[in-house]
Amino acid sequence: MLYILKIKGTTKIPDFVQIRDNNMTLIAYFRLNQITQGLKKSNLDKYENEITKVLEKIPYGKIHKFSRKNK
Secondary structure (H helix, E strand, C coil), X not given: CEEEEEECCCCCCCCEEEEECCXXXXXXXXXXXXXXXXXXXXXXXXXXXXXXXXXXXXCCCCEEEECCCCC
């Protein structure tokens, strides 16, 4: 289980994403406009399509539970 947070930036700070594990340990942190690079750097690139769809749907400031399925 992963927890995905989409955070709205300011004029000087870009929008970004946090991905945390069950213990709320940060496992990925990247800018919203660099999803592919951020997931690849965190070894989550096999979930790129699913996480991208989630990020398109969820509102800023909310936590979304994401279940990893082996494909």
